Amino acid sequence: MPGVFQLALAEVAEEAQQACDLGLQAVLLFGIPNEKDDQAKSAYADNGIVQQAIRAIKARCPELVVITDVCLCEYMSHGHCGVTRVDGEHFHVLNDESVALLTKTALSHAAAGADLVAPSDMMDGRIGAIREALDANGFDQTGIMSYAAKFASVFYGPFREAAESPPQFGDRRSYQMDSANAREALREAALDLEEGADILLVKPALPYLDILWQVRERFGKPTAVYHVSGEFAMVKAGAERGYFDERAAVLEIMTSLKRGGADLIVTYWAKELAEWTRP
Numbered sequence: 249m250p251g252v253f254q255l256a257l258a259e260v261a262e263e264a265q266q267a268c269d270l271g272l273q274a275v276l277l278f279g280i281p282n283e284k285d286d287q288a289k290s291a292y293a294d295n296g297i298v299q300q301a302i303r304a305i306k307a308r309c310p311e312l313v314v315i316t317d318v319c320l321c322e323y324m325s326h327g328h329c330g331v332t333r334v335d336g337e338h339f340h341v342l343n344d345e346s347v348a349l350l351t352k353t354a355l356s357h358a359a360a361g362a363d364l365v366a367p368s369d370m371m372d373g374r375i376g377a378i379r380e381a382l383d384a385n386g387f388d389q390t391g392i393m394s395y396a397a398k399f400a401s402v403f404y405g406p407f408r409e410a411a412e413s414p415p416q417f418g419d420r421r422s423y424q425m426d427s428a429n430a431r432e433a434l435r436e437a438a439l440d441l442e443e444g445a446d447i448l449l450v451k452p453a454l455p456y457l458d459i460l461w462q463v464r465e466r467f468g469k470p471t472a473v474y475h476v477s478g479e480f481a482m483v484k485a486g487a488e489r490g491y492f493d494e495r496a497a498v499l500e501i502m503t504s505l506k507r508g509g510a511d512l513i514v515t516y517w518a519k520e521l522a523e524w525t526r527p
């Protein structure tokens with residue numbers, strides 16, 4: 249995607265410093281490991297890429313809130329978000345085995361200094377399991393931003409390429425939500441809250457503004473929205489063709505996300521927005 253790059257570990261502290269200098273309050277980390285396997289071992293290794301990045305950022309900018317993506321897909325050789333079993337033509341994602349590895353991953357992020365962990369996998373029961381493990385290990389101050397409503401979406405395409413994690417077989421529809429199903433999203437959000445989520449996240453953004461609004465209104469909890477890679481790419485492409493002005497389009501979209509109830513916005517335009525909205 250234009251202007252979006254993977255960073256080497258050596259560059260991450262500098263990027264964090266820039267974010268701090270611009271007045272941004274938080275960053276969300278995704279890792280791309282050297283090694284992938286079918287147990288996602290690099291996801292919870294003490295010297296894993298995200299664990300090292302957290303330490304590097306906290307050493308340079310202790311006040312910057314570090315949120316870490318907690319999932320297994322980038323670390324799995326097959327690219328799925330959990331442990332899988334293949335029977336002939338069918339594959340299954342094994343929920344409890346996956347939750348155990350996700351919990352290990354979240355704990356290792358907390359131990360490295362993450363302020364919030366953000367499980368994006370959509371397995372059942374993972375928020376409760378992670379909350380319990382964090383509390384039991386002295387990380388009761390580490391928060392959880394839950395991907396409460398993550399819909400199966402065509403708009404994830406560019407990110408999957410960037411994160412080198414497209415599934416090698418099957419797809420993720422068995423554990424992501426059907427875009428037609430609003431009630432399921434609200435049920436999932438309620439469950440995540442019950443299990444101990446501190447922030448509820450809705451993803452993607454613009455096609456799901458109704459969900460964002462309902463989650464914010466119904467639960468009254470801090471609510472985040474993730475303006476995803478495909479949504480970013482559409483605006484970039486439109487602006488490049490001269491259909492509209494990028495800055496005006498982005499400001500209008502971000503305003504709509506705030507109006508729709510977002511307390512936090514995850515966006516690829518964070519640095520530009522910090523400049524554009526500087527008082």
Ligand SMILES: [Zn+2]
Nearest residue numbers: 319320321329
């Ligand atoms: Zn995943």
